Amino acid sequence: MSSRFTVTYHVRGTSADIEARARAIAVEQSVEMPLEAIRDETVLSDIVGAVEGIDDLGGGFFAVRIGLATATVGHDSGQFLNMVFGNTSLQDDVVLRDIEVPEALVQTFGGPRHGIAALRSRLNVDSRAMTGSALKPQGLPADDLAALAEKLAAGGLDFIKDDHGLADQTYSPFAKRVRACAAGVARGVRATGHPTRYVPSLTGNLDQLRTQARLARDTGLDCVMLAPMVCGFPAMQAMVHDFPDMAFFAHPSLGGASRIAPELLIGKLFRLIGADAVIFPNFGGRFGYSPETCRDLAHNARGTGMRSALPVPAGGMTLERTREILDFHGKDTMLLIGGNLLMAGDRITENAEQFSRAVADYV
Amino acid sequence: MSSRFTVTYHVRGTSADIEARARAIAVEQSVEMPLEAIRDETVLSDIVGAVEGIDDLGGGFFAVRIGLATATVGHDSGQFLNMVFGNTSLQDDVVLRDIEVPEALVQTFGGPRHGIAALRSRLNVDSRAMTGSALKPQGLPADDLAALAEKLAAGGLDFIKDDHGLADQTYSPFAKRVRACAAGVARGVRATGHPTRYVPSLTGNLDQLRTQARLARDTGLDCVMLAPMVCGFPAMQAMVHDFPDMAFFAHPSLGGASRIAPELLIGKLFRLIGADAVIFPNFGGRFGYSPETCRDLAHNARGTGMRSALPVPAGGMTLERTREILDFHGKDTMLLIGGNLLMAGDRITENAEQFSRAVADYV
Numbered sequence: 116m117s118s119r120f121t122v123t124y125h126v127r128g129t130s131a132d133i134e135a136r137a138r139a140i141a142v143e144q145s146v147e148m149p150l151e152a153i154r155d156e157t158v159l160s161d162i163v164g165a166v167e168g169i170d171d172l173g174g175g176f177f178a179v180r181i182g183l184a185t186a187t188v189g190h191d192s193g194q195f196l197n198m199v200f201g202n203t204s205l206q207d208d209v210v211l212r213d214i215e216v217p218e219a220l221v222q223t224f225g226g227p228r229h230g231i232a233a234l235r236s237r238l239n240v241d242s243r244a245m246t247g248s249a250l251k252p253q254g255l256p257a258d259d260l261a262a263l264a265e266k267l268a269a270g271g272l273d274f275i276k277d278d279h280g281l282a283d284q285t286y287s288p289f290a291k292r293v294r295a296c297a298a299g300v301a302r303g304v305r306a307t308g309h310p311t312r313y314v315p316s317l318t319g320n321l322d323q324l325r326t327q328a329r330l331a332r333d334t335g336l337d338c339v340m341l342a343p344m345v346c347g348f349p350a351m352q353a354m355v356h357d358f359p360d361m362a363f364f365a366h367p368s369l370g371g372a373s374r375i376a377p378e379l380l381i382g383k384l385f386r387l388i389g390a391d392a393v394i395f396p397n398f399g400g401r402f403g404y405s406p407e408t409c410r411d412l413a414h415n416a417r418g419t420g421m422r423s424a425l426p427v428p429a430g431g432m433t434l435e436r437t438r439e440i441l442d443f444h445g446k447d448t449m450l451l452i453g454g455n456l457l458m459a460g461d462r463i464t465e466n467a468e469q470f471s472r473a474v475a476d477y478v
Numbered sequence: 479m480s481s482r483f484t485v486t487y488h489v490r491g492t493s494a495d496i497e498a499r500a501r502a503i504a505v506e507q508s509v510e511m512p513l514e515a516i517r518d519e520t521v522l523s524d525i526v527g528a529v530e531g532i533d534d535l536g537g538g539f540f541a542v543r544i545g546l547a548t549a550t551v552g553h554d555s556g557q558f559l560n561m562v563f564g565n566t567s568l569q570d571d572v573v574l575r576d577i578e579v580p581e582a583l584v585q586t587f588g589g590p591r592h593g594i595a596a597l598r599s600r601l602n603v604d605s606r607a608m609t610g611s612a613l614k615p616q617g618l619p620a621d622d623l624a625a626l627a628e629k630l631a632a633g634g635l636d637f638i639k640d641d642h643g644l645a646d647q648t649y650s651p652f653a654k655r656v657r658a659c660a661a662g663v664a665r666g667v668r669a670t671g672h673p674t675r676y677v678p679s680l681t682g683n684l685d686q687l688r689t690q691a692r693l694a695r696d697t698g699l700d701c702v703m704l705a706p707m708v709c710g711f712p713a714m715q716a717m718v719h720d721f722p723d724m725a726f727f728a729h730p731s732l733g734g735a736s737r738i739a740p741e742l743l744i745g746k747l748f749r750l751i752g753a754d755a756v757i758f759p760n761f762g763g764r765f766g767y768s769p770e771t772c773r774d775l776a777h778n779a780r781g782t783g784m785r786s787a788l789p790v791p792a793g794g795m796t797l798e799r800t801r802e803i804l805d806f807h808g809k810d811t812m813l814l815i816g817g818n819l820l821m822a823g824d825r826i827t828e829n830a831e832q833f834s835r836a837v838a839d840y841v
Contacts, residue, residue, distance in 0.1 A: 206767050321713065346556055349682050368564035402565075
């Protein structure tokens with residue numbers, strides 16, 4: 116008997132053709148060839164995708180549930196993506212909507228190694244929401260970013276992350292930047308007594324990611340950020356395995372979320388491969404996600420079955436919205452405010468303090 | 479003076495708001511913060527994206543050209559994607575349409591190491607189009623796939639590739655499969671005298687990709703296939719660098735091509751990071767690409783500025799369409815026919831021979 120897991124696609128179609136279209140997707144995402152040409156009974160019974168159900172969503176859209184064989188995934192998170200959406204991602208009538216991740220794959224990929232509880236413990240934060248900001252703009256030399264990091268840390272924030280555009284550019288090489296910003300944050304920590312964490316952004320191939328993570332570790336850091344869609348799921352999976360003491364923040368860059376539902380990609384899959392915190396563009400900012408999408412994404416990140424990942428609403432958030440965002444997302448959340456904190460150049464620390472207080476005082 | 483390169487986005491909007499939207503994209507894809515909060519003159523002049531032009535395409539769509547600073551890319555192909563489409567991929571009014579890749583980045587990434595001319599030379603094929611098929615379905619044990627590989631090779635095909643679903647699954651582990659299939663193809667080669675190449679599909683993280691590529695090389699193979707969107711651009715870039723004698727076939731899996739124009743992603747970017755051959759879903763098969771998209775994609779793959787990559791139209795092609803596809807794409811093309819060749823189970827070699835002859839006889 117073969118073990119299967121259910122993948123839900125939203126498909127544009129008509130009542131007349133949806134059954135055939137569903138069967139075609141089941142074939143495309145498994146054996147990718149005409150069934151008439153398959154003579155192996157085991158392949159036909161255990162490997163070919165099976166249509167498990169079709170629901171008419173109205174408006175010319177259908178929810179198609181397909182059972183895929185767990186055996187086709189192996190142990191590679193890239194192959195997992197390949198099996199659930201590889202070729203079908205090229206067909207524009209289909210959105211990958213959800214996956215019921217089976218226990219076998221939860222065991223394989225492991226989910227967050229730390230998650231919300233461990234992040235709270237590191238920061239000595241019991242129950243309030245957590246706070247964060249970002250080092251910007253890219254193009255600044257390392258010392259200027261470090262000065263900014265110190266100002267933000269002096270405001271008592273929990274996390275200060277690199278902007279995801281910061282890589283290993285000549286105007287601010289990774290090693291120099293990370294050492295300088297870590298020192299900047301450490302100066303802020305000495306002023307406040309609060310153990311603010313600096314979260315550098317890692318880029319490049321697996322060799323480069325490892326070199327950068329080792330440098331971060333040797334600098335005394337215990338959090339890093341990766342963009343799984345840029346570095347690739349397999350690289351993220353390997354990093355989570357190789358650096359068990361690091362907490363991993365996942366950045367949504369290149370998430371192209373209109374074709375893979377962000378609730379699934381960011382909330383569920385980034386968590387599955389080990390993200391301890393997942394950054395996403397919250398509603399009402401510069402991005403078009405709906406409140407429902409953001410709620411479901413955060414719900415998926417915190418859900419049962421593996422450690423909870425910390426949802427990090429971001430993308431144009433403002434100080435003024437602190438209460439509203441916490442009302443909506445609750446306290447198992449990290450608020451990330453970047454550009455808005457940086458607007459008043461001479462009062463960055465005061466802005467950060469105000470942000471820290473607003474979150475601490477929230478009831 | 480800063481060096482810039484031009485990225486073209488197609489944006490849904492109105493005449494009234496498109497200028498502001500274009501400026502917002504330019505900021506999002508560079509400094510990602512309010513310009514009012516930036517005090518560094520060099521960042522403002524050299525790093526912030528610049529709107530270079532807006533064309534009304536009609537129907538509520540606009541072509542927006544933005545100049546991004548080459549210095550923000552560094553030397554990492556992942557960071558390149560991050561800078562051209564990282565956050566904006568999350569905004570569903572924008573499609574990444576084209577990039578004028580500057581000479582500096584062509585030098586950095588290098589394009590195909592072999593390309594069409596070297597592939598022709600390896601196969602002793604002067605001017606005719608090239609042929610290929612795929613080993614399917616996944617779920618078969620290695621020996622069955624090897625028997626299929628021998629039958630196809632006996633038909634005189636040029637390339638026999640793994641189906642992209644074949645990974646390192648327990649029912650057909652990579653090492654066993656590759657050795658068996660290479661031996662199967664070698665038996666076919668002894669029968670025909672034609673130097674058919676077996677192209678295994680590599681999966682996993684960079685360590686695993688390297689182990690698999692070394693095994694392929696030690697088995698006497700000189701072609702491999704990768705899916706750059708699954709393994710990640712940085713891993714593909716590293717592999718092309720590490721295995722200079724290998725020819726790399728790029729598979730479009732997870733290409734999600736409705737948000738990044740396939741002409742750009744598959745034709746231009748896969749080539750830029752070193753693909754010697756680019757597989758794409760041709761029009762009239764199981765995928766919805768238009769003839770114009772396929773023509774432009776192939777044109778980009780073969781274009782000037784670096785070695786030409788071999789366009790490989792695929793995705794439900796049939797023997798009957800050989801002439802039509804060659805009329806359309808010309809002879810600097812590899813025809814890939816998978817499932818259709820496998821339909822007549824007992825006559826696979828005859829089908830492959832017929833395919834080989836049809837391409838050889840084409841004038």
